[in-house]
Amino acid sequence: MLTEEEKKDIRYMKAALAQAKKAYKLGEVPIGCVIVYEDRIIGRGYNRRNTDRTPLAHAEITAIKKAVKTIKDWRLEECKLYVTLEPCQMCSGAIVQARIPEVIMGAENPKAGCAGSVMDILNNPQFNHQVMVKKGVLQEECSSLLKKFFEELRTRNKAAKLQRRSEDQVEE
Numbered sequence: 001m002l003t004e005e006e007k008k009d010i011r012y013m014k015a016a017l018a019q020a021k022k023a024y025k026l027g028e029v030p031i032g033c034v035i036v037y038e039d040r041i042i043g044r045g046y047n048r049r050n051t052d053r054t055p056l057a058h059a060e061i062t063a064i065k066k067a068v069k070t071i072k073d074w075r076l077e078e079c080k081l082y083v084t085l086e087p088c089q090m091c092s093g094a095i096v097q098a099r100i101p102e103v104i105m106g107a108e109n110p111k112a113g114c115a116g117s118v119m120d121i122l123n124n125p126q127f128n129h130q131v132m133v134k135k136g137v138l139q140e141e142c143s144s145l146l147k148k149f150f151e152e153l154r155t156r157n158k159a160a161k162l163q164r165r166s167e168d169q170v171e172e
Contacts, residue, residue, distance in 0.1 A: 009104050012036055012082040013138040016106070019046040019059060020084045020145055026051050030145045033059035033083040035067040035076065035100070042079070043067030059083060060091035064098050075099045084142040086113030086135075092121035096129050104134045106142025 002010070012034055019032025023046040035043035045062025049055060060083055068074050076098045086109035087095060095103060103115060103122060114121040115133050122131035 008039070009082070009134070009137045012041070012080070013084070013104065013106055013142075015041060015044075016059075016082045016084050017138065017141060017145065019044055020142070023047040023059070024145065024149055030149050031059045031083070031085045033063040033081065035063045035079050035081050037067070037071060037076070037079045042070040056090075058088065058091050060087055061094055064094055064100075068098070077101060080104060082137075084138075085109050085146065086115045086117055087122070088112050089114045089119070089121060095122060095131060096127055099129050100131060102132045102134070104137050106136070106138050107146060108135060108139075 015034045016032040019034065020030040021032070023032065024030035026048065028047045028050055031047040033043075033045045034041045043063040043066035045059040045064075045066065047059050048057040048062070051057070060081065063081065064076070067076055067079060077100075079100055080102045081095060081100050082104045083091075084106040086105050086107065087103065088109070089112075092114035105115060108117050110117050112118060115131075116123075116135075121127075122133055124130070
């Protein structure tokens with residue numbers, strides 16, 4: 001039997017997954033994020049790095065921008081951030097700077113995660129703010145969406161490479 005807290009975590013992670021699916025439809029790495037304050041979503045975001053042509057267009061950064069605009073304060077001290085993939089160093093730094101007290105994440109990121117995988121920016125005692133981290137909420141759903149995306153990307157890249165080879169042979 002799930003606790004009320006676990007039910008909320010699942011509900012909000014599903015909302016983050018819905019954001020990730022928007023990125024997926026754009027051909028972006030499917031990462032989504034929502035920020036919750038007083039049991040309502042005040043910020044949403046999804047990965048748009050290629051679409052917006054900027055390394056700053058991460059799901060967490062977009063959600064933080066929208067959340068601070070909504071509550072009219074840069075401090076998100078009573079909020080929870082739900083994200084489908086472990087935050088990178090930039091997003092982890094922004095989470096610390098925004099004073100977000102809790103991050104709930106789906107999949108871990110062993111290559112670039114900064115909530116414990118590669119390093120732990122969120123709980124570095126040298127910073128003035130540490131973040132409680134909950135891992136593995138809807139982990140399978142979050143991971144499988146990412147795996148599907150990268151499998152399709154590899155297939156597309158392989159097909160494009162074969163097409164270029166074919167075109168090169170025709171030119172010769």
